[in-house]
Amino acid sequence: MLDAWAVPPHVDVLFVGAHPDDEYQSLSTFGQWRERLGLTTGVVTVTRGEGGGNAAGPEKGAALGRIREAEEREAVAHAGIRDVFYLDRPDFWYTLSAPLTARAWGPDTLRRMVETIRATTPTTVVTMDPRPFNQHGGHQLAARLAVEAFRLAADPAAFPETGAPWRASRLLTQNWGLRGPVGPGCATAGLRDPATGLPQLGVWEGVRSPRHRGTWAQRERDAERAYRTQGFASRPAKVAGPFGCDWFSVVFDGGRPVAAPVVEQAGLRPLYAEFRDWARAVGLPWLANRAQPDYPEPPATTLPVAGRAPVLDGVASPGEYAGPALRLAHWEGERCAAADCAATARLARHGDDLYVQVEVTDEARGAALGECERHWRTDAVEIALDPRGDSDDTSTTFKLGVLPYTARGGPCAARDADARQGPAPRVRVAAAAHHGGYGVEVRIPLALLPAPPAALRANVLVYDSDTEDRTGQTRLAWSPFGSAQADPYVWGQVRRG
Known part of the structure; x- marks a missing residue:
């Protein structure tokens, strides 16, 4: 338990994901931040991925979870990350529903996340995309909990038993779906997400590492291939350009929400109406902009x-x-x-x-x-x-x-x-x-x-x-x-x- 540590480790950046491997597409960024800026990163993984598949052997359940933990520690080490914290919530069958995932993970998960932020005192929190369409419910909920914990960690009245309040400055969410420019100019493109309207932070994967004598895109691929149970070892060993950016939506900056125009959608189906209500409740209604896609007429x-x-x-x-x-x-x-x-x-x-x-x-x-x-x-x-x-x-x-x-x-x-x-x-x-x-x-x-x-x-x-x-x-x-x-x-x- 975090509250049993005599000297909790400080990290500058804390990534929050649902499963081992959720961080790998951002490892180029975390490695660059460490090498160029001296920023340390820690990883919070809500489950151990024991409910997923195994492309490397017969193990499943808890035995698979132990293997996936070892894979994650091997992978993140490519970016200089040593601290990985597990909240040990259950990993169950694939669902797109954050509310269903919340019922499985239970209400204590938020408290544990607040505790982790207070113990590690990061300046920046990075998490997944909370939006509901075409995305794992565990990813959505991990992001929602990170958003809530980011705010509650600074509130002395919230979970006072978990330690002294801590106010982080910046919250970023991964934006895997953004199709921005390639080449080094992507990092200075000044883009905004076409759905939420939030500004985008781009970190170019093509930067070369003096220490590793290759691009950070290659270093990230080396890390990705450590996830053998997920079949990632079959990915090509070498990557080739042109390289793009890791993209992140800037949700909080200076401890305050980054505002964007709100685009209301009519005729929301229950899953998307629930997300809209959550976004309003946490004071970020623009996160729900255009969340429900234009579903085609079904066959x-x-x-x-x-x-x-x-x-x-x-x-x-x-x-x-x-x-x-x-x-x-x-x-x-x-x-x-x-x-x-x-x-x-x-x-x-x-x-x-x-x-x-x-x-x-x-x-x-x-x-x-x-x-x-x-x-x-x-x-x-x-x-x-x-x-x-x-x-x-x-x-x-x-x-x-x-x-x-x-x-x-x-x-x-x-x-x-x-x-x-x-x-x-x-x-x-x-x-x-x-x-x-x-x-x-x-x-x-x-x-x-x-x-x-x-x-x-x-x-x-x-x-x-x-x-x-x-x-x-x-x-x-x-x-x-x-x-x-x-x-x-x-x-x-x-x-x-």
Whole structure:
């Protein structure tokens, strides 16, 4: 515990992230600040990343968390960082919801963060982006807590048991999505974020390090490759320019908020309305500017009723699926030719069961996993169902990951990133390999859905891997906007046939 230290370490800069590796895209900046300005940096990591995947071995849970801690300490050392503080909140399935994450992390996390700021007395706090679209809920919440803790650490009435008040001067949030200029001029471009209107601090990655005899972009890549469990060791060892900047939004300066014009949005969905209310409550309403994107019209299809139950053999035989084939489009990752990664899906209902058949074109086979979990690391199919059609996160949906093959030979299916993740004993799955790809077929009892399918929304996704290193290359989806696997607002409409 921080309050047990006899001499708490002082740092000039404190980074707050949710998982080991959240800091790596800013290590070029932290290394430069240390080398050029003599500023020390510490890292606060809210979880140990034990709920994520493992591309390097079989470990999971607490054992994986210990490995990821070691990877983080190895990575940040490339930027001269020694102090890493863990708050040991639970890392659980992938969600886009900060409120859902808050329920898992609990109210004590804010107190622990205030305690850490007071113990380390930084001048600058750097954190992630708190905005909700297309971003991990843990990242959002870590940023929200950092914003709140930045202010509360200076308030003598807030958590007085955690030490003397400390007023940091500057709060920065990472802005990974900003597309600014490249070259050394990016650091003096004077940009403002097009959404929030906040000024941007740019730190050029192409600066050469006299000590390390290379660019800080290369030093950051060396650090990134330390995250072997996350598959980052497969990234190219050498980087080449032209190099851009690490971008940060300046949220507080001189201990005071940096103001920007407020842009109100009408018709906010609940997830974005909640974020707007939070931004107002912390006195930074401009953070919610344009937070809700212009969602495209989702795709739609009909769910035909089959006269007889489809035979579970991985193939859509004549007469089994009367509805149209749903073509999946590129969603994330590398784009590839149709001969290497393409897919269609078909749906049917028979009695109290939903049948889904997915036909995948795939020239190269990925790794055969030993366990039926974390399917996104290799070739896999995912089926996402929102029975009521009004979910704000996946906790009230049904999500199923399907592996067409495993180290044991056959296919398997398991629930993922919903409120009942794990084995799916009543689900039946079959797979059929063929030249140039594979097919999977799944029977899902409708009774497994968290509610009767009154206004069903769905998405079907394919993960494509062409390597044995348990990392994916390409992702396809029927409805491919944003975070297609975790944002029910995106999923397509399935009407009764």
